[in-house]
Amino acid sequence: MLPKGKLPVVVIACQVLEEMLDRLLPEHGRSVSQVTFMDYGLHRVPSKMAGTLQEALGKVEEPSLIVLGYGLCGNGLMGLKAGKHTLLVPRTDDCIALLLGSYKAYRHEFATVPGTYYLSKGWLEAGSHPLSEYEEYLPKYGPKEAMWIMDMQYQNYERLMLVTHTPADLVEYRPAAQQVARFCERWEMRYEERVGSDAYVRQLVEAAMALSQGEELSQAARRDFIVIPPGSEIHQDQFIR
Amino acid sequence: MSELEQISTAILQGEEEKAPKLVNRALRRKVSAKDILENGLLVGMGEVGVRFRAGDMFVPEVLMSAEAMRASMELLRPELISEGVKLVGKILMGTVKGDLHDIGKSLVNMMCEGAGFEVIDLGFNAAPEKFVEAIKEHQPQIVGMSAMLTTTMRAMGYTIKAIDEAGLRDRLKIMVGGAPVDAEFAKRIGADGYGSNAPAGAELAKQFAGAA
Known part of the structure; x- marks a missing residue:
């Protein structure tokens, strides 16, 4: 059962959504009591993710509606306990759907070319992509070994895709993305661009506002979001649709 | 040491x-x-x-x-x-449809070969119908499936369903593995077993073949 009455809204999200949330949250003024952005790198070790997020949840004292700006993230959210809070999570495997604007858009890209490596503004800035990975390995393993590690991981990929939310961002981040694309030519990956939308994240914020006011989610929203009531925890099968 | x-x-x-x-x-x-x-x-x-x-x-x-x-x-x-390690059986292995990660699967292959199995590798992005055809052709005792993503692991369920619909399920043991997979998921999709790492996968195969 969801708690009756109004709940303060707390946002705990991956940095990859920072820009979108910073833009969308102020529209709702004081109803959002706290926003925390977590490090990009968290998804690299899914088995440690829930623990880190649980700690962040533990710091929220008042029973709240906690909006998690994450997908299932390689089971990284699995086992996360709501405790006294209510959790709201997008029903998506990872943040690509949030960047593209909908789960449907993600499924479409995925079905078209499964072997796609996605680039976003956030990841380019954080240096989370194959080129930076190679540069990280270089001093540790030397050029030959480092490239072998890269080949083993990426040789089956077919496409590199830059996803942004505005055409302006596309222009701004294109040079950095193309630099990564040139490196990935080694595996015959082709380069593509998409202007996504903030629709999914906007719906997340709207769903949070509705829930915090004690309203029920619409049927469409229930398809796209998971609500974890106090005392329950996040399971993998909740994300499968 | x-x-x-x-x-x-x-x-x-x-x-x-x-x-x-x-x-x-x-x-x-x-x-x-x-x-x-x-x-x-x-x-x-x-x-x-x-x-x-x-x-x-x-x-x-x-x-x-x-x-x-x-x-x-x-x-x-x-x-x-x-030393006379006998051929204990035949395994069909593949990374399921939509998934192109094959490092883990190749490791399991290596372990299973070491344990005395003949391994037939379907590679990656292997569709359910590819599994079905290969089962008909090679008649393995065991089928192994791998997936690295939560987006693709559900394809394991679809593959098991296709094998079932082709009337081949009863004669096979099916084992699954990969980063997002766990025992609960394996049970839910109707697999016979789950290996949390490569040697565990080979161990499971040995149990299925009655060679453990």
């Missing part, structure tokens, strides 16, 4: 040159190939799997351990055969 411990440590540390040298030395000292495999190589690789899952080991290190394992197995395989 015992001889076999040294071998498992060399695997764990990804020492591609040292591991086969140690294997060679153990063979010269009349340690059986089976003992070297089970109490040396597989112990090391099992630890790699555990540490990788826990986030204490990363892809590059796992790849190096796999290379050390491969180099050691090359040396050990003829010895295993001459």
